[in-house]
Amino acid sequence: MSLSRQAMKALEAVTGSKYLSEDPAVMQSYKSGPGGYEAGLGYERVMTVLPAAVILPKTTDDVVKIVKICARYNIPYVPYATGFYGPKTHCHVDDELIIDMKRMQHFDWDEKHIYADVGPGVIYASLQQEAFNKGAYGIIGGGGAQCSAIANLLGDGWSPISLKIGLPHRRILGTELVLPEGELVKLGSLATSDDPFWGEGPGPDLRILLRGFTGLRGCLGIVTRMAIKYLPFIQESLVPQGIAPNTSLKLITGRIEWTNYQVNSKPEQVQAMYDIGQAEVCAACTKVPVFWRAIAKAEDKEEFWDIWLKENEETLRNFFLVRVMVIGFCNEEQFQYEQDVLDEIFAQFEGSHKRRTKPSDESWLKNADSSGMWLMTGSYVSVEFVIESMNQAVGHGEHYAALKKDNMHGVDDVVDGDVPEIIAEGQPNYDGFTPGLFPDFEDPGWFQLFENGHQGYSEFLIYWDQDEDTASVDRFFLASSKMNIRYGFYSSHLGPHQPLYLTGPQYGPNYHIWLLKVKNEFDPMWLSHPPVPLAHDIFVQRSEWMHDMIDWEVPETYPMPAWTCSTAARKLRAEDGR
Numbered sequence: 001m002s003l004s005r006q007a008m009k010a011l012e013a014v015t016g017s018k019y020l021s022e023d024p025a026v027m028q029s030y031k032s033g034p035g036g037y038e039a040g041l042g043y044e045r046v047m048t049v050l051p052a053a054v055i056l057p058k059t060t061d062d063v064v065k066i067v068k069i070c071a072r073y074n075i076p077y078v079p080y081a082t083g084f085y086g087p088k089t090h091c092h093v094d095d096e097l098i099i100d101m102k103r104m105q106h107f108d109w110d111e112k113h114i115y116a117d118v119g120p121g122v123i124y125a126s127l128q129q130e131a132f133n134k135g136a137y138g139i140i141g142g143g144g145a146q147c148s149a150i151a152n153l154l155g156d157g158w159s160p161i162s163l164k165i166g167l168p169h170r171r172i173l174g175t176e177l178v179l180p181e182g183e184l185v186k187l188g189s190l191a192t193s194d195d196p197f198w199g200e201g202p203g204p205d206l207r208i209l210l211r212g213f214t215g216l217r218g219c220l221g222i223v224t225r226m227a228i229k230y231l232p233f234i235q236e237s238l239v240p241q242g243i244a245p246n247t248s249l250k251l252i253t254g255r256i257e258w259t260n261y262q263v264n265s266k267p268e269q270v271q272a273m274y275d276i277g278q279a280e281v282c283a284a285c286t287k288v289p290v291f292w293r294a295i296a297k298a299e300d301k302e303e304f305w306d307i308w309l310k311e312n313e314e315t316l317r318n319f320f321l322v323r324v325m326v327i328g329f330c331n332e333e334q335f336q337y338e339q340d341v342l343d344e345i346f347a348q349f350e351g352s353h354k355r356r357t358k359p360s361d362e363s364w365l366k367n368a369d370s371s372g373m374w375l376m377t378g379s380y381v382s383v384e385f386v387i388e389s390m391n392q393a394v395g396h397g398e399h400y401a402a403l404k405k406d407n408m409h410g411v412d413d414v415v416d417g418d419v420p421e422i423i424a425e426g427q428p429n430y431d432g433f434t435p436g437l438f439p440d441f442e443d444p445g446w447f448q449l450f451e452n453g454h455q456g457y458s459e460f461l462i463y464w465d466q467d468e469d470t471a472s473v474d475r476f477f478l479a480s481s482k483m484n485i486r487y488g489f490y491s492s493h494l495g496p497h498q499p500l501y502l503t504g505p506q507y508g509p510n511y512h513i514w515l516l517k518v519k520n521e522f523d524p525m526w527l528s529h530p531p532v533p534l535a536h537d538i539f540v541q542r543s544e545w546m547h548d549m550i551d552w553e554v555p556e557t558y559p560m561p562a563w564t565c566s567t568a569a570r571k572l573r574a575e576d577g578r
């Protein structure tokens, strides 16, 4: 597989030969590896191929030229930042080019208005340190500080500290976007000036073109520059400590601390969160899933299994922890005031108690533990991560747990009933999805408080054993989307994460028609990361073990060029022995 010699020559004229490669060893290095997000699942096996070539532009002008060359020679491409999002960032069709943004390291900091103006090669670790140095802070996702800040903000951009920092969509300020035909669009205040201080422009907010809720995953052009809003933090910079892999940031006692409050029941756990929101205290407030504790205690994967398999449905059903981070943004008095309010909130629950934690953070301020934290079974994907109300956040996870336990029957029972009681009934039936999913003892998901208490976040993470048949993992992913539709849950897993012809008619309605109209208008040749946003439709179509789940209307032909659905990718994978 290769690009035409004329196309390669034209590309070489943009970056020089040093930053253009077809070396098979280099192409291999653009795969996410066996333990990555979604790696090893049907989607990776069926939908991804190695790139034909990789190019590393330096400037926006380079990107414009590369995209125009792609349009001229009909070359599909995928923008690539650090690749931690896994198979979704891989090439999906033969003879595809990866446009790797690592060299685009533009960086400016506006101290007065507290924002960073960066290129897509800038990663969170350096950005957050720069922010700390200036007395500010921003989000680092669980995926780690090694990710591109822009790539994260295009699709995700949240963590427990979203309680005070708020929705990612709002932190995207002036932005540059190179459309698939090579046109440069400037969003927000960049449309009318050189100052990227503001995200909205005149007329409709074009930021919707960048991400919707969880992003278009590179199928509608390439962002080459973005200004990102940061917020005031304490002025003292936090000091790194420890020796890799056990590193963390030392917290300043009396100014920034994590505290765990243990309560007696789920209603108390949820009530405490509502009260914290109403009192407008805390910088973070999250439920602690039990497996986090097993991960924190374990030194390696074997030890994780030893610790985790001592748990059971009963221990999980009776564990209720609210973990909060308090920051005295202004001074120690503010810190003490918030602690007092918290103590008062938890005092209403008889028998609740407070546990101090280590004065350090390894997860949410500069994230050093992402791979150990999320990949303890070696495999992970989140079948949902969505910001809606606290009401949805709590019930959402319970529905996932019921679905996982009982392959849909439990979910029927849940509709009108009290979910914890339903889960208490009978013995778990793992015939449906476990194994390959690992036994999670009916863990009902992760939820937390966002947006100063106005919104709730739910995430349902699943883990599996790579040595098992993973068909049940693929099936659970799809079943969970149907569950959302059936019970009216808002979902962030639309186009690029689930079959668009399943989700589209249900959300909106006609979400799919609008999305495809926008795609066809901006990318009529379908060169920008094909076949996203229809990649999951094609995945289900190609995967026999999913066929009995198709109960939605599938068009005879998808509204995109036939080559984007080529099965050659699959053949290539088979030859590769995977």
Ligand SMILES: Cc1cc2nc3c(=O)[nH]c(=O)nc-3n(C[C@H](O)[C@H](O)[C@H](O)COP(=O)(O)OP(=O)(O)OC[C@H]3O[C@@H](n4cnc5c(N)ncnc54)[C@H](O)[C@@H]3O)c2cc1C
Binding pocket: 036, 037, 078, 079, 080, 081, 082, 083, 084, 085, 086, 088, 089, 101, 120, 140, 141, 142, 143, 144, 146, 147, 148, 149, 150, 151, 152, 153, 154, 155, 156, 157, 158, 159, 216, 217, 218, 219, 221, 222, 223, 224, 370, 374, 375, 380, 529
């Ligand atoms: C274990 C794990 C836990 C995670 N937890 C969280 C979390 O708690 N919070 C959170 O916010 N996120 C989380 N994520 C998501 C993740 O950290 C990032 O959003 C993701 O890795 C993006 O950064 P990247 O550099 O890896 O992007 P890549 O993987 O390189 O790209 C991601 C997508 O964006 C597209 N893209 C990349 N660059 C551009 C560009 N310049 N223009 C247009 N499209 C582009 C790519 O084509 C691809 O589809 C998690 C991920 C993992 C694997």
